[in-house]
Amino acid sequence: MRLMRAVAAVFALLFAVQLAPNAHAESEATPTIRVGILKFGTVNWELDAMTRAGLDEKAGVDVELVPFAGEDASAVALQAGSVDMIVSDWLWVSRLRASGADYTFVPYSTSVGSLMVAGDSRVQRLSDLKGKTIGVAGGPLDKNWLLIQALAKRKHGVDLGAENSIVYGAPPLLTEKARQGELDAVLNFWHYAARLEAEGFRTLVSGTDAAMEMGTAGPVASIGWVFRDEFAEKNPEAIAGFIAADKATKALLTTSDAAWEELKPLMKAEDEKTFTTLRERYREGIPSRPASEEKADTAKLYGLLAEIGGERLVGPAKELAPGTYFDDGKNGS
Numbered sequence: 021m022r023l024m025r026a027v028a029a030v031f032a033l034l035f036a037v038q039l040a041p042n043a044h045a046e047s048e049a050t051p052t053i054r055v056g057i058l059k060f061g062t063v064n065w066e067l068d069a070m071t072r073a074g075l076d077e078k079a080g081v082d083v084e085l086v087p088f089a090g091e092d093a094s095a096v097a098l099q100a101g102s103v104d105m106i107v108s109d110w111l112w113v114s115r116l117r118a119s120g121a122d123y124t125f126v127p128y129s130t131s132v133g134s135l136m137v138a139g140d141s142r143v144q145r146l147s148d149l150k151g152k153t154i155g156v157a158g159g160p161l162d163k164n165w166l167l168i169q170a171l172a173k174r175k176h177g178v179d180l181g182a183e184n185s186i187v188y189g190a191p192p193l194l195t196e197k198a199r200q201g202e203l204d205a206v207l208n209f210w211h212y213a214a215r216l217e218a219e220g221f222r223t224l225v226s227g228t229d230a231a232m233e234m235g236t237a238g239p240v241a242s243i244g245w246v247f248r249d250e251f252a253e254k255n256p257e258a259i260a261g262f263i264a265a266d267k268a269t270k271a272l273l274t275t276s277d278a279a280w281e282e283l284k285p286l287m288k289a290e291d292e293k294t295f296t297t298l299r300e301r302y303r304e305g306i307p308s309r310p311a312s313e314e315k316a317d318t319a320k321l322y323g324l325l326a327e328i329g330g331e332r333l334v335g336p337a338k339e340l341a342p343g344t345y346f347d348d349g350k351n352g353s
Contacts, residue, residue, distance in 0.1 A: 051258035052082040056094040056103035059087045062211055063107050063128070065283050065302070070269040072282060079268065081261030098123075098246065104255075105247040105262070110318055110344055111163065111325070113246055115334060117341035122249040124346040126263060127241030127314060131210040131305025132227035133157065133164040136198065139220040143205060146225060147176040152204035153185040155194040157212070160186075161333050163242070163325060164227030165207055170328045171230040214301040218294040234324055236317040241307050252346065259346075270306045315345045 057063050067085060070076055076083040086103050088094040094106045113125045135154075137143045143152070146168070156165050160181075172178045180186075187194070187203065191212045198206040198216060205224060208216070213223065228239045245266070252259045272279050280299050289295035307314065322340040325333055 050077070050080060050082045051255055051261065052084055053105060053255070053258045053262050054084045054086050054103045056086045056088055056097050056106040058091065058094065059089060061107075062302070064286055066266075066269050066273065068283060068286055069273055069279050070265055073269070073272060073279070075268045075272070076261070076265045079261040079265040081258050081265060083262065083265065098248075104251050104258070105245055107243050108246045109163075109243050110241070110340075111322070111334065113244075114322065114337065114341040114344045117344055118335055118337035122343075123246055124249055124252070125244040125246055125344055126266075126346050127307045127311070128244045128266075129302075129305040130228065130239035130241050130307055131301060132242045133162070133207055133209050134213040134226040135168055135205055135207045135224045136213050136216050136221045137205045137224050138198075138201070139222055141204070141222075143224060145176065146172040146180070147178050149180060149205055149224075150178050150183050153187060153202070154180065155187045155189060155197055155203040155206035155208070157189065157191040157194050157206075157208045159188055161329060162207070163329075163333075164230065166325060166329050166333070167227055167230035167234060168207065168225055170324070171225070171233050175233065210301060210305065211298060214297045215290070215294055217301075218291070218297040231317075231321055231324075235320055237313065238309050238317060239305075239307075240314055240317050240321055247346075249343070274303055274306060311345065318345070 055067065057067065067083065071083060071085075086097070088097065091108070094103070095108065095112075097103045098106045107128055108125075110125045113123045116123050143149055149172075156162060158165065169180045172180045187197070189197075191208050194203065194206050194208055195212050195216060197203050198208075198221070199219070206216070213221075213226075217223070227242070231240060232238070245262070247259070277299075280295075284295060287295060287298055289298055319340045322334065323338075326338055
């Protein structure tokens with residue numbers, strides 16, 4: 021009987037020794053953050069570079085990519101808790117915060133749409149567009165379109181919406197119409213504008229140009245990483261790790277052409293000139309200003325958009341909602 025007890029004790033000791041490392045590992049498991057992304061969006065470029073280089077692991081976070089077919093689907097997934105983070109714009113965040121939600125925003129990119137004209141076009145300034153046909157991606161409430169209209173009216177005395185034929189449509193369709201000469205100018209998202217630039221088109225004015233002409237001191241990130249305050253409070257290591265990995269990846273993509281070579285299959289550039297143009301425009305959109313400066317400019321921009329876009333665009337709030345920009349757990353102050 022004593023022998024059997026001794027043997028049992030030895031086995032119990034061995035079992036405990038085997039469990040100890042596993043329990044320790046479980047307690048120090050790498051936090052995971054589920055990021056909802058568009059299947060074919062440009063955000064994939066950065067996240068592919070991040071995970072390929074292992075920068076998420078080095079920052080102590082495991083980034084899990086969850087693909088969606090459209091922006092609405094990713095937003096619904098965030099609201100349902102199916103993902104922890106998506107990319108969206110600060111205006112959406114502010115509008116929801118004003119209604120009581122706790123979403124918050126970390127700048128991702130200042131790249132915005134541009135109004136493009138053919139290289140040989142006689143259009144040299146906004147006033148030259150009077151009576152022309154303009155293609156606009158994003159719809160009548162697109163922020164860049166509203167800003168460019170406001171700039172044209174205030175600085176050039178031209179009402180682009182009233183004095184021109186406006187064609188709203190999907191970005192690929194408008195790009196093709198511009199190539200075929202069916203449009204005198206086209207306002208499209210930054211990567212479509214970059215592709216046209218590579219083909220010889222030129223920028224008449226960008227959304228950033230318009231915003232700065234109307235009073236901002238510098239570029240404002242149009243989109244950012246969006247998540248809940250509640251998630252950040254419960255998972256501070258995951259958020260801190262992701263933000264660190266994001267910064268490291270942006271530094272890599274700023275300095276390493278080799279890192280971009282690995283992204284070529286995702287970029288689907290038609291030729292080398294298109295590839296390099298996309299790369300350089302992406303780099304130009306990497307935020308570089310202090311968060312306090314950008315936040316102040318975003319508040320200015322919000323006021324301007326509230327004035328020209330009204331409640332249909334910004335909702336009932338007249339000012340940028342407190343806590344729209346993430347500040348490490350002190351949001352709402």
